[in-house]
Amino acid sequence: SQTIHQWPATLVQPVGSPLSLECTVEGTSNPNLYWYRQAAGRGLQLLFYSVGIGQISSEVPQNLSASRPQDRQFILSSKKLLLSDSGFYLCAWSDRVGEKLFFGSGTQLSVL
Amino acid sequence: AQSVSQHNHHVILSEAASLELGCNYSYGGTVNLFWYVQYPGQHLQLLLKYFSGDPLVKGIKGFEAEFIKSKFSFNLRKPSVQWSDTAEYFCAVIGVTGGFKTIFGAGTRLFVKA
Numbered sequence: 001s002q003t004i005h006q007w008p009a010t011l012v013q014p015v016g017s018p019l020s021l022e023c024t025v026e027g028t029s030n031p032n033l034y035w036y037r038q039a040a041g042r043g044l045q046l047l048f049y050s051v052g053i054g055q056i057s058s059e060v061p062q063n064l065s066a067s068r069p070q071d072r073q074f075i076l077s078s079k080k081l082l083l084s085d086s087g088f089y090l091c092a093w094s095d096r097v098g099e100k101l102f103f104g105s106g107t108q109l110s111v112l
Numbered sequence: 113a114q115s116v117s118q119h120n121h122h123v124i125l126s127e128a129a130s131l132e133l134g135c136n137y138s139y140g141g142t143v144n145l146f147w148y149v150q151y152p153g154q155h156l157q158l159l160l161k162y163f164s165g166d167p168l169v170k171g172i173k174g175f176e177a178e179f180i181k182s183k184f185s186f187n188l189r190k191p192s193v194q195w196s197d198t199a200e201y202f203c204a205v206i207g208v209t210g211g212f213k214t215i216f217g218a219g220t221r222l223f224v225k226a
Contacts, residue, residue: 043218
């Protein structure tokens with residue numbers, strides 16, 4: 001069966017420090033991969049999605065970037081975190097376009 | 113651009129009350145529609161989905177939703193809620209010709225009083 005792993009679960013980082021959040025999917029191949037940020041009262045904001053290795057689409061211009069070095073690995077990064085980057089980040093995958101999403105457990109990021 | 117609007121941010125009900133959560137979307141073409149639920153301390157998970165066919169779809173735990181194309185709506189209903197339905201509910205849309213993006217509403221927090 002398919003599983004999605006996302007880590008770390010919580011992270012506290014100082015302003016200006018780098019960020020790397022990792023997400024891996026097991027049990028499937030060539031998944032569509034997504035990074036969302038969840039904010040209270042604002043739902044889930046799509047940040048990045050990828051339909052294949054090295055293919056990244058950015059939805060919101062910001063201080064973050066994403067990479068997909070392997071088929072089932074999706075990384076969210078920043079060179080210098082801002083206070084406004086604090087939030088709850090969710091990784092998700094789907095096996096076909098238009099299909100349902102499977103979510104990871106999320107990372108609560110606090111930038112201080 | 114696609115957008116999803118959920119009418120209520122917070123809903124408080126007593127057990128056995130009926131539930132209806134509103135969802136409207138903005139998209140000119142064919143859509144796939146979803147309701148996701150996040151129970152306290154758990155992952156987001158699919159509640160139900162509509163792709164085509166019967167506009168009244170049934171999901172897990174007695175939930176159902178009706179797609180009304182003319183109103184661009186996909187409201188979620190349950191005849192009699194339980195305390196265990198306390199959760200946050202998200203409506204989501206994929207424009208079938210709009211690429212690979214699932215767009216979510218802001219969510220509705222439901223609290224059911226025992």
